Amino acid sequence: MPEFDLIARLRARIPARADVPLGIGDDAALLQPPPGEQLAITADTLNAGVHFPHETRADDLGWKTLAVNLSDLAAMGAQPRWCTLSLSLPHDDAEWVDAFADGFFALADAHAIALVGGDTTRGPLSCAVTAIGSVPPGAALRRDGARVGDDVWVTGAPGEAAAALSLWQAGDLDVTRVATDPLHEQWRSRLLRPQPRVQAGLRLRGLAHACVDISDGLLADLGHLCERSGVGAQLALAALPAMPRSAGISALHCIGWQLGGGDDYELCFTAAVQHRDAVVQAMDFAGVAVTRIGQIVAKPGVVVHDADGNPWQPPQRGYQHFVG
Secondary structure, three states: OOHHHHHHHHHOOOOOOOOOOEOEOEOOOEOOOOOOOEEEEEEEEEEEOOOEOOOOOHHHHHHHHHHHHHHHHHHOOOEEEEEEEEEEEOOOOHHHHHHHHHHHHHHHHHOOOEEEEEEEEEOOOEEEEEEEEEEOOOOOOOOOOOOOOOEEEEEOOOOHHHHHHHHHHOOOOOOOOOOOOHHHHHHHHHHHOOOOOHHHHHHOOOOEEEEEEOOOOHHHHHHHHHHHHOOEEEEEHHHOOOOOOOOOOOHHHHHHHHHHOOOOOOEEEEEOHHHHHHHHHHHHHHOOOEEEEEEEEOOOEEEEEOOOOOEEOOOOOOOOOOOO
16 A cells, blocks of 8 residues: 555544644644643554564554553653554555554544654554653653652552463464453453553542553562662552452462563552542542552562562563564
């Protein structure tokens, strides 16, 4: 498909907006930020065979390509507004492009984010998005604000995307079709169509001291937050969100996925102890489950304790990309 034909197919799906005086079709877009707000900008690239299985459906890939970027904006407490999309495609396939756009715009429309530009080229399958949001001055959530004594919280159900990845790598899950096991289908959806916690991030403004989205795994990303804040964290295994499991999957597997798996795109954040009720209420308004899993301490590092209070060593501390 010629580049300008592809651009035309995408442009036809983009409504006019007052905050986009000039969108796709010129050398650059012109954007109108909300008065007095700062811009939050993030970019991510997903490569076939590294960040997603080669056989991933186009609509699922379109959704996830945008979702991982919106998750970054959520972690900053930013309101998503605009994005660009660059695609490297191995061959011309109008049907594939239309399916990709279906998934991409389903999420874009849900969060009122406008596609304002991008690029296309021929090459191995790769999808890159730059997402732009806005936030009032001083209201952004950051990684460097955690304080000793803060509670550590996590949204949603970390570990489910890693569970799907593990099943796929073992040949027990087909990522291209609905799984017959409802639990496996739930996990597959979490891997391929993560839900960026945008409303949670907005509700945490002025409440969370520090925040990070979980892309590389709970322990790894909490470790990044602690390092930036100059603190450490202690977590309790017993406090982790309950994770249902199917036959042949042990509790140890689940714990490993929860702590060391990636691709969750949940939020891990810290807040003052006296704000516990406010955190629960804020997440209830956002429609997101939240669990208090530990505490910020002065000693650097992230330590996990078992039910007896002994340090527990997880089998994996960070996300392992797809191979093959």
